[in-house]
Amino acid sequence: MSTDLASPPKAILFDVFGTCVDWRGGVAREVALAAARLGVAVDAFAFADAWRGRYQPSMEEVRSGRRPWTILDVLHRESLDALLPKFGLGALDAASRADLNRAWHRLDPWPDVVAGLARLKRRYIIAPLSNGNVALLTNMAKRAGIPWDLVLGAETSRAYKPLPAAYLNAAAMLGLDPGEVMLGAAHNGDLAAARAVGLRTAFVPRPTEHGAGQKIDLAASDAWDVVASDFNDLAARLGA
């Protein structure tokens, strides 16, 4: 089938949090359950936003070299332990904290993701290229039926996006040149970093990733190689 591109890529790698799965809704759902079990009233979406708000700063400690390689499960847990008292949830016990931390392993895909990826998989190698660790991404895929060919990302690259090594090591592990690999993401900044080191780019908007009042990443900020409305449209545009 024809594609939007003169020369299509061989592999399509995807950002995961926000692009493939609804982290805000999934985390809020599990925070609300944990709070209810404690009998505490909490703004679960505010908690999800605060937890995610510590995501970039926590990875920056690793990116900068101030901290040795540390997987996202550990960073998530440290952020969780810091936030719980601020939301009146400091009484949550260790087992409940460990379970709540795994809410990130149990996020639901947006409705178009599994069907679109199943189509893309027929023609392309598909894998996550996420800052999530391998266990997180594997458990998420098993639960949700996301049909990855393999799991790549910060942990296999040993570098957090948007560092160049995160993208380049993933391409190298596939034995591909950067130009043979496409990143699919809902975040213009991720695509800019991927393009800067030679990857192809596909933008898929997720206008409610941050809730109804989202102000960022509502549309493509640059002339990405492909702009699609969702993963089914992406598959169609890539001839899959």
Added chain:
Amino acid sequence: MSTDLASPPKAILFDVFGTCVDWRGGVAREVALAAARLGVAVDAFAFADAWRGRYQPSMEEVRSGRRPWTILDVLHRESLDALLPKFGLGALDAASRADLNRAWHRLDPWPDVVAGLARLKRRYIIAPLSNGNVALLTNMAKRAGIPWDLVLGAETSRAYKPLPAAYLNAAAMLGLDPGEVMLGAAHNGDLAAARAVGLRTAFVPRPTEHGAGQKIDLAASDAWDVVASDFNDLAARLGA
């Protein structure tokens, strides 16, 4: 469904060359084609055996630390370049050598493998734990329809089996204790190394891996946790 085990594992990782795929038949097939194009008569099975004969020595240079980390595609290519003149195939050009080296990416699974793994995947995380590099294992799986959840192995562990780190790093990347992971293999030595660091073990014989006169690994040498006749039997014994 019931299993042979009181407490089944969460992930089953598989040796690939010999256990999942017929490397000898696949390599011989492609060597024969390359020789025919050159108009040279060659014993293609002898070539396959000689190529595989350099496998352990080439990895031992890396295991010992005498050589920095090097993926199997590179080791295979060096062995190929050394062997071609000995078989009268020194005239093979660079493009043909690169293509022949990728014969290892195009090996066929034994007939029970894809069906057995599809069953196991419903209940367990399944992945290769192979000395093959990620690109080799990914391309092999795409071509043959092997339904891995993810691709693990020497390259993601940065250690060649049977070094302990090869097994332990794979379990750690899945966020699992060694005892929650089972290795499936046709090689008693691989299983012994896995058991020594706490993994569960499953033996599946491949009595023609080395041809009709095979003398090794015809049967289980130890009381492995599971002994199955093929991957379908393994799935049945593991309740999948």
